[in-house]
Amino acid sequence: MSEAQWEWRIHSIIFVATFALAIDRMHYQNVEIELMIFTHHPEMAQTIMHNYTRGVTAWEGIGVYTNAATHVLVTVVAKDEVKAIKKDILSADPKAFIIAHENIQVTGGYIKHLI
Template sequence: MKFIERYVFLTLGAFLAGVALEIFLVPNYIIDGGITGISIMLSYLTKLPLGAYIFLLNIPFLFLGYRQIGKSFVLSTFYAVLVLSLSVTLLEKAPALTNDTLLASVFGGIILGIGVGLVIRHGGSMDGTEIVAVVISEITAFSVGEIVLFINIFILGSAGLVFTWDRAMYSLITYFIAFKVIDLTIEGIDEEKAVMIITEKPEEIVETITARLGRSVTFWEGIGGYTKSKKGVVYAVVSRLEIAKLKNIVKEHDENAFVTIHDVYDMLGGQFKKKSIH
């Protein structure tokens, strides 16, 4: 069942990316980053099919990914790239939904971000530059994100030479919108936050969080590094919308408590899910 679900979402994500490209971006001379952006420019310059460039240019990186990342990722990526290539080929003659460049860059970026996010969330990719970034990051001090950003800025900047500089700027708008939507698609709109509270009144805070927010909480004893006094360390996972309530709970019981809040990108097991409050 998981296998079927995975490939359904890979198909949907790749198809949505194809819709974004052929219905919004390509007709308005707006490009995406990575291999897709290079393919759009090459297709424009040579008049050869975009789908063929997307597929062929990604193949060398798939071989590289097989050696560096693993079989499962490469198979999912190969399938997503194949579906994307077929989608843009099938939609090549479809009319653009809008000729307004700003609307095309915004809505194209949103749909593209959802499509790419679905593919990444289900174990694949549609761009060989990410594989290159993983390899380069292993031999340099740069992170994968920094390398991908550098490559894409160079590619998006090239759009100014192939098309016009205003199209390059619209392409940047599309890229940053897609980037944020990819994060939302992968992480979900209702982001979870991990909260750690160092306090002298852990039991009162734990009881109130459980009663008011319906969240399971863990706490243990700690010792202050400077004062050497005993402290309670409270750990909870709450939604982004519950952060303000949690801060108020902490202030009620211990105004001197030390609180740190971090993004949670994934959770597995445990009893951190919200319980019903009666």
């Protein structure tokens, strides 16, 4: 095999890898996740709104098993924000219960934060 053929193959591999990473990154940012957060720290809503510029809906709930009052927070975030938000929530409330729903459709005031 000639040197030109090897060079062509290496350039092709680099192009395909770079293209795949770019497409994957763009797609990852376009996936919305609904987070339902059950916490005893209502200030978590302000943390999400301030640190991630995301709206939060909140209401009061009662844990049926424990009969304890809890705060229920719901927000929609980009998939690449979920790990950081969970870390913030669990650092303030290690007993927080978080449910993440993928494959949702969002209509309305949701703004994508693209890098």
